[in-house]
Amino acid sequence: MRIRKRITAAIAATLGIGLLLAGCGQVGDTAADTAEQDGKAAVITVNNVEPASGLIPSDTNDMAGWKVVTQLFEGLVTFSSTGKLIYADAESITPNADASQYTITLRDGLEFSDGEKITAETYAKSWSFAANAANGQMGAAIFSTIKGYDQLQDENGDKNAQLSGLKVIDDKTLQVTLAAPDSSFDYKVGDVAFLPLPSSAYKDIKAFGEKPVGNGPYQFESWTHDGEIKLTPNPKYTGPRTPKNGGVTFKLYTNLDSAYADLTAGNLDVLDSIPSSALATYKSERSIQAFSKAGPGFKAFTIPSGLKHFTGEEGRLRRAAISYAVNRDRIVDKVLRGTATAATDFTAPSIAGYSKTLSGSDVLSYNADKAKELWKKADAISPWDGTFRLAYASDSGSKQWVDAIVNSIKNALGIDAQSYPFPTQKDFSGAVHDRTINAAFTQGLQSDYPHPEGYLVQAYDSAYADGKGLNNGDYKSSEFDGLIDEAAKQTTLDGSVKYYRQAEEVLLKDLPVIPLWYGNVSAGAGKGVKNVKFNYMGLPEYQNLVK
Template sequence: MKRSRIGIGAIALFSVAALGLAGCSSDSGTESTDSASSTAIVSTNGNEPQAPLVTTGTTEVGGGKILTSIYAGLVSYQADGSIVNEVADSIESDDATTWTVKLKDGWTFTNGEAVTSKSFIDAWNYGAKFSNAQGSSYFFDNIVGFSYDEDTELTGLKAVDDTTFTVELSSPEADWPLRLGYTAYMPLPSVAYEDIEAFGENPIGNGPYMLAEEGAWNHDVEINLITNPDYDGVRKPVNGGLDIRFYTSQDAAYADVQAGNLDVLDAVPDTQFENYEAEFGDRAVNQPAAIFQAFNIPYYLEHWTGEEGKLRRAAISMSIDRGEITDVIFQGTRTPATDFTSPVIDGYSDSLEGAEVLEFNPDEAKKLWAEADAIAPYGDTVFTLAYNADGGHQAWVDAVTNSIKNTLGINAEGKSYPDFKSALDDRVNAKLTGATRAGWQADYPSLYNFLAPLYQTGAGSNYEGYSSEEFDSLLKEGSKSATVEDATAKYQEAQEVLLKDLPTIPLWYSNVTGVSGDTVDNVEFGWDSVPLYYAVTKG
């Protein structure tokens, strides 16, 4: 039996409901298309990307912030997370399995090459190919022809003509278009495949911004972007470009905003939580965002696998006083976690079976630790929690390790890396000697996005080696569900497996806390905590 035709409008309505946020979505990008853009450059904070800027290879926030600025996908996310067609003219299906994508005419990359069906099909095939080892490859695992184990072609992708292609999924997904604003699904020009790493140093996109010149990425310092004069999409910039500066500390970035040397900061350091709203007034923001924070303990370390590992993970979790830490250190900018997602995502829960393991319970923590010691003594081993010093994490890491130390009577301390890139490198290469700070800023507004990339066996961001057949099975059942409600139920069951295994120790959900200088106006932060840069006016 055929279902009624599913179009982008229906999905957009779904995504608004999914977020559960009050207020209207931003349309400042579309309004700006009739007015001339300012030539003033907006400065903002960022992180040195971990890898070359390739759409299917970048899975961290620093690189993602740049890629979403220089590329345009089939859809874009508005401030509240709802989607609007960008390069796509329509995305439709009769059965939620085979989707027909029609592109708008006239789109080009900044080198003049036309954006066609092939631009998307080739990019997705490159991202999915096993030997290319792309961090976002799992985003294509629902397309017919995908393989985790060998090089295959996505046979589910077929070009009808230059501006039309079809996508056959391995099972129905009614909300599939909701994914398509993520960078992994963006198109690439043909020149990219001549030398993908060199291309990643000077990427050529089709979005609202482009690199100011060849070599505009000054590693460990900044990247300079200017507006793309040929861009006429829904995110038309009203400024002249972006200088994204890579700070080694949030305090330094905050001081630059105070001094008028930085326009927009999207992460206030914890040292300023008590002062920033009073100091910046209506130029300060503190609002919910799709950000989950935790720490992971690698499965390749002694004491953290099998029954002993489960006992120790639960003991560690129950030895942390999340309520006190979020009150004292974060002062209303964090909320203790009750699941593995975010309160702004539809399907979030504060009543999952087994969630009591996330509550502070010193007596139970000591009991479980003793049971683990009966299996294999922990002895004088120091429990370390790694973090990147450029992210403003030291205060909470010290508080968490002190809580663990005071509860369990073991040696526990933080381990500082100079920057995010070096910390992530050790995670990627399985070189950690203890626990590591972890977190997730959603790629698109869905429970699935908080689960599959991090905990599915072999997933691109599953660096610490978790694998569970039960979890994988429930995740797959959820992705094949005919309704959002059925999918949510399966994803919640999958989280109950995580609560037993604790591959990550959930800590809290983050608000986006940001400030902007009096040099700029119209600063709005999106559902994922990233400012809508194209809407910022200056001068």
């Protein structure tokens, strides 16, 4: 799951233009009580799975990697738990009159954990490396709005070529010229791909991903593959997320049930996602603290654009039929135990522009008769054969609801539908990225930055297809792209939302993904763990956890 991708209307009436930003302050709980063990702050253990690739910010497109990378690195901005933009490495980010150019000023005294100074040149080089197709970074497409991006899309080109839209004024000042106005840019730089790299990374980027050097609240200690990843506080860090604990150890599990068993046995401090098997009982489990709150996660499954029987008019009919055949409300109630809300759009309830009344949203309701009718029309074009398969990662805790979805489809349409499990998230992500999966597949979305663009552009714009972003179904629509471009030109939130909603109505007709639900944060912590708060991504604020 690439983890990308929200803003509330209360934040500001404008994006980028004249936005009042919070200064460099503590994110989340500011309690000063840090428990100690033997005179030292205690290390906190948290759950994760094996990351799909090395710990390189611009090549991270799964939640497992995101959890770790965002603790090892700090960017220009970060966000509060409510989506409020907070400066981190940046002292200011100032747009010109039409948001087509931004001047970024860095704070004084910024360093990587190895002592290397962080300058405007550091950011310019990092962003150019990430954007350059010759370097094969999965997060490249997010830089497409910066001038010069198109000239760096030769996979056989110069790996050191730089984005022409980046101009280093001095050590603290970077001027960014965009290819087109983008009023969301100051939020967009909060994306994981915009995190800075030290000079040592370019010597051997693959080796760097195994033992990264960052500038975040924590520094890398060790990575035992399929075992654990240990982080310790970074003494060079001066940003808004100062650790209160003695470090964070990510224990890597192959299934959530094992992680939950460790939590209840006292062998894990924090579990950020409760397995389906425990949702009915975890709130009454006496050995843990239970948490449940609204979250930013959007869950769907993708039907690849080239999948047999799902192209052209036949594909449009079958996609709609599949959507009508999924009984979301029943699955949320019976399988997810009410810990989610059936989807009505492609964002999340906490995001500006979220809607329950988009034209065409009836396709997200259960209607077995309508599903059969559309499937029959598709059969008239080309008779169905084979099995509808829905792929997922076995270590994601998704088996029960995936099985419920395929059973709902099977019962409504009278076709053979099956779950298609991959052993690990790494195996699953690899098949999705390599386009070898040859099936529909589950996909979740949580934007790295709290803005509607993070949900819609990253996952459906043509520029993010073909392995360059989160558009893993390789959906391409000039109508959708045009509406997204118009949204980017607007200088008010309301102006942007008008076009985002029109773009979503195009998605409801094309259904490159089948929206399912918005997930709640369902989590647990040991009885002795304090300061358990959740960030804008619905994940624990790791730096604040103490015991």
